[in-house]
Structure formats: C-alpha cells, structure tokens
Amino acid sequence: MGRPELDRCVAALAAATGPAPEVVVVVDDRPGTPDPLPLHVPPELAARTLVLATGGGGPAGARNMGWRAVPPAVGWIAFLDDDVEVSPTWRADLVADLRAAGPDVGAVQGRLDVPLPRDRRPTDWERGTRGLADAAWATADMAYRRDVLVETGGFDPRFRRAFREDADLALRSEEAGWILTRGDRRTRHPVRPTDRWVSVRVQAGNADDVLMTRLHGGDWYRRAAAPRGRRRLHMALTALAVVAGVAAPAGRRRVAIAAAAGWLVGTVEFAAARIRPGPRDRHEVTTMIATSVLIPPAATAHWLRGQWRHRGVGPTGVRPKAVLFDRDGTLVRDVPYNDQPDKVEPMPGAVEAVRMLRAAGIRTAVVSNQSGVGRGLISPEALRRVNARVDAVFGPFEVWECCVHRPEDDCPCRKPRPGLIEDAARRLGVRPDECVVIGDIGADVAAARAAGARSVLVPTDTTRAGELAGARVAGDLGDAVRLVLRGLR
Template sequence: MNYSVVIPTVGRPNLDVLLDALAAGEGPDPCEIIVVDDRETRLGPAAARNTGWREARGDWVAFVDDDVVLAPDWKARLAADLEGLPADVGASQARIVVPLPDDRRPTDAERGTAGLATAHWITADMAYRREALARAGGFDERFPRAYREDAELALRVQDHGYRIVRGARTTTHPVKPATFLTSVRDQRGNADDALMRRLAGARWRSRIGGRPGRLPAHAVTTAAGVLAVLCGAVGWRRGGGALAAVWIGRTAWFALARIAPGPRTAAEVARMTVTSALIPPAACWHRLRGELRHRRVRR
C-alpha cells in the first residue's frame, strides 16, 4: 500500500502546522505531499484537488484540507485504514471531530461547523483509491466552493460499483472563523444545490444522507415580504398588512429557532435577528441564479 497526500490551500496559517505534522508524525511517509495553491487561479477546491491527484503517484490519494489538525499518529492510522481493503472499496473517510466550547452553548456558526462531524464523504480527510478517481473522472469543477463537490464525487464513485468505508483515524476540524454576515454569505451554496439536483437527481439529499432543505420555507417567507411591499406600493393596505404579518411571523419563528439552541448573548441574538431576515431572500436569489446557470446540465 502506498499513498500520496493532496492539500488544496488558500494560504491559511494552519498549513505550516499541517505540513509539520505530516513530516514528523508516526507511520509510513507518503510518496509525496502535493500542495495546490488556489489563490491565483481561484478555480476552487474541486479544480485544485484534480490538479493534485492527477500528479500523484500513489495508489491511494489522501485529500486533506488546509484547516484541519492531524493526530501525531495520523500516517500510521491512515495506513492501517487502507491496508488490505478489498478492491471494491474506493475510498476511506476519516472520523471528523469538531471541538465545541464546554462552558456555553455553541453559536449558530459553531453548530454549522459541527455538522461536519456527521457529514458523509467530506474531503476534510478522505482517501480515494486513485483508480476510482480516474474511473469517475475526478471532482466536478463546476462546483466553485468547498460545498457539495465532495458528495457529488462520492455518488459517482459509488455508481461505478465502489464502496466507501469509514476508517478508524480521527481528524480535528476547528470551528471556522465567522463574521456577522457569514450565515448570509453561506446561502451561495443554494446555487450549488441547483447543480447537485441536475447531476444527481431530485432525490439527491436522501442519497447523501442529508436533511430536507429550508428553501421551500424561505420561498414562502420571501414571497410574503415581496408581495407585502407590492401591495403597499399600489395602495392595498389590508392585503399588504396581512402579508407583512405573515413575513414578520415567519421571520420571527426562524430567528427564535436559531436563537434557542445558542448562547443567547446580546450579540448572538442581534446577529440571529438580522440574518434571519436576510437569509430567506438570499437563499432564493442564489437558488434562482444556480437554476439559470445550470439549466442545460444533464445527468
């Protein structure tokens, strides 16, 4: 068994720590460590990973993100995970741990990162048999962000008859840095969901083990708000008032659902209140943009 390590990067400070861990850790060394810097091309992690694995010489290609923390014995545990796997196993996924604060409830952003611990097939730490990557054609570079591109590849690999197993190695994924509007910017992923639907079919969420999306609810909230404004513009106050009440009620319910499991500090409540009003129209806009952009994509 031999393997290569591919790390797409945008220059995060953790990269040097990661490379030091790979150099000094216990276990068999990789054939090579390939770091693909995406800061100049801005083609996204899918393209960066494709560049890396196509240059790799190992029978296995271990994809590792530049913001994870590897255990000192990661190389030994990876080798143990891969050793002796039957030919029909195309990939081995690590167990991802997201450390959360012990002294308070996690914020909305922290809960979002914590979802990586139960996600299927994420490339924060994922080793693919090189043959499986070649047969599937690698990552679809139409996915511009680190979102859905890994799950879509995993579906195609499995469609080629390979199994994906979960290894025993554990990798830590720290909570991602967040700003006031991070949750609003994250709605760009709705455009990628449109591409995912085109590529994997209408039941793609169940195929990747995901929960139902909130887009239908966001569409209702957004429609109520837009129609309330239009009614006010044409002077239909009664209809506009009723629709405004629907928008306020749905927005308040959404905000409360996000506030309740969190720390409920003044800053978090303010952030949830503002972003809960902005997320529904942002989600709808990005989904519409994605549907239009990928309208000619076929399975």
C-alpha cells in the same frame, strides 16, 4: 489557500507516526497572486513536498491538479483540507484503514472531531461547522483509490466553492460500482473564526444544490445523507415579503398587512430556532435577528441563480476527445496470432459503434498487444496487412499503436503498462485523461488507469470474473460507445 492554518496542518502531518507519505502535494488556489505560497514545511516532509498553483480555479480544480501530480504508482490519494490537524497516529491509522479496504472499496473517509467550547453553548456558526463530524464523504479527510479518480474524472470543476463537490464525487463513485466506507483514523477540524455575516454568504450553496439536482435527481439528498435545510420556508418568506412590498403601494392594504404579518411570524420563528440552542448573548442574538431577515431572500436569489446558470445541465459526464480501442476481442474476433487478413471478422455491432463515435466528432485509435511478432509467430509485414484489413472494414483509424514485445521483455508499452495509451494520446494531440480505452480484458483497464485514462470493459468468454471488479462494464461495443457518448454517466 495560504491561510495560517496550513502550517499547522502540514506540521501535524509531519509529526504523526506511521509510514511517510510517498508525496505531499500542496495546491495554492489563491486567485491571481504572483507571490509564492507562505508555507513552512518541516524537514521530515521537505523532500517529499510539491507546491502547485492553480491561479484560482476553485477547490474541485485544485484537488484535481493535486491528485494528477501524484505518481501513477501510488494507488491511494488522501485529501486533507488546509484547516485540519491530523491526530498523532494519523499516518499509521491511514495505512490500517486502507489495508482493511476490500478490492471493491473505492474510498475511505476519516472521522472528524470538531471541538466546541465547554464554557458556553455553541454559536450558530460553530454548530454548523460541527455538522462536518456527521457529514458523509467530506473531503476534509478522505482517501480515494486512484482508479476511482481516473474512472470518474475526479472532482467536477463546475462546483466552484468548497461545497457539494465531495458529495457529487461520492455519488458518481457509487454509481460506478464502488463502495465508500468510514475508517478509524481521526482528524481535528477547528472552528475557523469568521464575521457575523457568514451565514448569509454560505447561502450561495443553494446554487450548488441546483447543480446536484440536475446531475443526480431529486433524491440525491437521501443518497448523500445531506440535510435539506429550510429552502421552501425561505422561499415562502421571500414571497410574502415581495407580496407585502407590491401590495402596499398598490393600495391593497389588507393583502399587504396579511403578507407582512405572515413574513414577521415566519422570520421570528426562524430567528428563535437559531437563537434557542446558542449562547444567547447580545452579539449572538443581534446577529441571529439580522441574518434571519437576510437569509431567506439570499437563499432564494442563489437558488434562482443556480436554476438559470445550470438550466442546460443534465445527468451527463464529460465526453472524451478520443477513444482507443483494443483490437482482438474488442473490434474483431480474437484469432490467436492472426496473420491472415481474410480472417478479420468484426465483432457484432462494432462497425456501427465506431461509426457512431466518428459521427459525434470523437477521434479513434487502436492500441493492441501483438506479441506474436516478438515470438516469431507472425511477421511485421503480416501484422501490417491484418491491421490494414481492419482499417478497410471500419474505415481508417487515425493512430495505430501495437506492442510487438513478448511478456518477458519487460517493455513499458505492453498492456497493462501505460505506454501504448500514452503514445497514442501524444500522437493524437490529446492528454491521456481526455481518452477512453475500450477493451475486453483487465489488462486494457489497467493500462488505461496507469496512463490516467478512463475505460470501459466489454467482457467476452475469455474475460475472467476478477477482471470485472471496479470496472465500468458494457454488454457489447454498442453499449460501450453509448456510455462514452453520455460522458460515461
């Protein structure tokens, strides 16, 4: 964002002991400014640092741009906010945290230290910032496996503020079967200076809470270990103020007095609860009194805004633009090195599954390893005849991409490498991250992730148990397509 804290963050990262990062991506999310980001990169990181600009898309979009710019070979992506300072041993500690993570661990959170003043009680704003030390899955210091980010699609850009986008991603990661843990690395998160009205502005987060409820159900607070706050009391105080304001001009004196008295008692209790643990100096007391009057209507207004804005949102993800199918074992029964079109037999329910996708306007293609050609076991013409028979059974697929190389040829296209997925996406005119790959073995999943595409695994008798770890699994092709149509949620 270009705040002064950014230079301190990068300097601390450069000074930390431990292996150097493969790449440091700094995303400039300032809205509508042509000026270059004011950033001093220490020489230790200069050659490894990439600066990108979003034009002001919000933190979720900025983080997505950042992790997608990291080379696919990098297996873990560590996110840092620009106002934190990593510890002197942070890089070494991060490596230790990631080495300790089992194959089913999808993310490892760092430990945040929020320094508070020692010569006085903390202010309301300082206490609020201190809550980050206990927050679950705060992206101020959070490392995710690249596979998790690919499979979940990363951060949801509908969260336009730096609020709840990290909890949303964490819950979606857990729903996909990954475990999230805390590591031992430590990061300092100083309390940022602000003005006295910040507590009123942060009530905008009530609209994000509405989106979280729409996406994850009413119990998301418990699952995300997030405090509920006082929204119900805020709504009650706002309702009392409205009743008093309406009843007085209407001549309903008793109703107006009762409502005003209830509002006054509730507001005094709210202000007192905020003043009591603080420094109680004149500035803090007057700030708490003034903002305690404004917070309830602000919270209620933002909650109502969220209800309207997100009224059509449900627990669905984002549909892909294209689905890329593996052929043998996924669309048709696996006949090793098949060169006979009459041996093409669709998997149970496969024809209807493909039809469902096409009816929904999702494009279809096939990506298949066919090393029998390279081995001399089938001819290129026989492969074309078999593929033509598949098109006749299912209806023509828009794109076919087949790798005819042997495993020892070390080609870039053979799955689990990403070449087939990248080539098919390019020919379809879509990005790999707008595709879903459906296959029956781990190589299909690995190729999708290497290309930045999502995937669904439909196991068969040949699928090894270890290939299920971290994969999105469906019982059959019909279930896989229904997952796709729900946006993989």
